[in-house]
Amino acid sequence: MTLISDRTIGFVGTGAITQALVRGILRNPALAGSVIVSPRNAETAGALAAEFSDLRVASDNQSVIDGSETVFLAIRPQIAEEVIRPLVFRRGQRVISIIAATERQTLLEWIGTDVQLTQAVPLPFVEDREGVTAIFPPDEFTAALFNSLGTAVQCETLEEYDLLAAASATMATYFGMMDRVIDWLEHKGMPRAGGRQYVSALFASLSQVAVRRDDVPLGHLSKEFATKGGLNEQVWMDFDRNGGTKALLDGLDRVLARIRG
Template identity: 30%
Template structure:
């Protein structure tokens, strides 16, 4: 397929890496010279082009622009019938992006995560996700979202990722402060949390870690007693407001 990427931040760069070895002809924009140069240097089928050239040559156009610059950038471009557009932009709904890219077909919104670069990402998909499945489904987990409102709640809930990583990092730093090797401490905790969450749903996992008087139960009770769960729900509500 002839694929174009307009906007080349962290997520769009990861998207390119995730499909670059699948034989597609990929053109990326100059938004980030560093990212564009890295991709073109690493993959022989990736070229750097101006935005209109990307639109002219591509069957599928991914939009990785930020919400504040997207209207002006897209207003200057001439899309055509028969093209399909997939938006990576979390802050702009399907209808608005469709207006800005007409007469192309606004296929879907796609919210991946950095791990899409290596093929182990969760992907939120809203709209006609057939292209997303075709391009990314073999190596990633795609979650179909029915409405814009539901997508909004998922975008809020996924923000738990950064605090969760921060907690693992803080625990590793505590271990290192107590004399553990810093690299081994972080690797141990990352693997422990990651493998545990993949092994079982949350409720049975919590039950298994609820030994009376055990380390896990005592720390969880300390943190929930300090208001952790309430603060988390308040944070989600603030993001959704």
């Protein structure tokens, strides 16, 4: 990827998503010339430095800003303001914020300098360059980076971006539903390892169908995989009628409200 192959990317914050992004960016062939990470999480930063020769741990957050053409802000929203306000950014510097539930205008106020700011919602799959990432506003550089890490979805409006951020909050529910099915199988006498092997492969296959047949409405696929009067139809109807759909939509509404403050 020629856009950033000769550049240095910095990360202020070294949590799980930073770790996934760094591994995705620096895996062979690397997408950047080098990476700088902040020392806040010494264990994670040290592990990444041991893993990649093109990565160094900065002495402090300001050193990350000073040494990078592109800076990721990867900080928990609870402490974001106190971390960002003391930092001095260069005019026109490219900044990509992956801070949750924090408005663009608020970030610009904290930064206090005219930077090229993009917001993104990367997911852990970027480590394997399989992630789908929502970005706002549309930006050629940021889209190219995340297309190299999987797929970038450029949002034309903040409303679209917030909606996709809310939809991404269903990941734990996805795995939780799988876990409940495996628990049920084990309770009924199925060895847990066999139940997990089966259910994981089943859900993975269904996801691939949704990706491959993206021209078919998911409601149609649901009917296609549910024989009239059959077992799949029965479970879906029980789920829907007994509050499953309502609980899901209510949860999404509450997450969206939280994102929008």
